[in-house]
Amino acid sequence: GNSVTQMEGPVTLSEEAFLTINCTYTATGYPSLFWYVQYPGEGLQLLLKATKADDKGSNKGFEATYRKETTSFHLEKGSVQVSDSAVYFCALTSTGGGNKLTFGTGTQLKVEL
């Protein structure tokens, strides 16, 4: 079956530091890949997505590249801000699987001044 593995948190960074959150996946066919973000007390919001190999999703300074050869979709940001503190979820939907998302366990990011 499908699965998503994320690095465990919490990840604590100073403001303006570089961020990487690792995500690898197992899926049949050609999945679409997503990063969702959950701010404290809120529901999940789509951050970015990529639908085929070598696609790069980007939004709000965050980027992730769909790497089929390494089955990875790592999230990066060059300079984090305190307002980026949240929980980040990597997820996928598989070909023919409808729109059913398979989520990773989430990585909490804390950014300090």
Next chain:
Amino acid sequence: NAGVTQTPKFQVLKTGQSMTLQCAQDMNHNSMYWYRQDPGMGLRLIYYSASEGTTDKGEVPNGYNVSRLNKREFSLRLESAAPSQTSVYFCASSESLGNLNEQFFGPGTRLTVL
């Protein structure tokens, strides 16, 4: 636009009690979903509804029932709550089941079963 709304925000039940979690969306979406979020496990799909009048089981449906009341509303019912159902429940909606359609999430319901 309120997006996806859920009620209640918090609920405490005793084992064996029943309750219904309500979800509504105002985006004219066809598809709706219920997830539960547990520590260390991410979100898992309980049930989904591809369109008005249809519902299907997700990954963890046992102990739950759902009703797609109309296009806007999708409720989740616990008939006899158990401590294992203590969780945060999220409702989501999307235009359709096409796997590139963004899912929009509600703010969640935090349920504790004693």
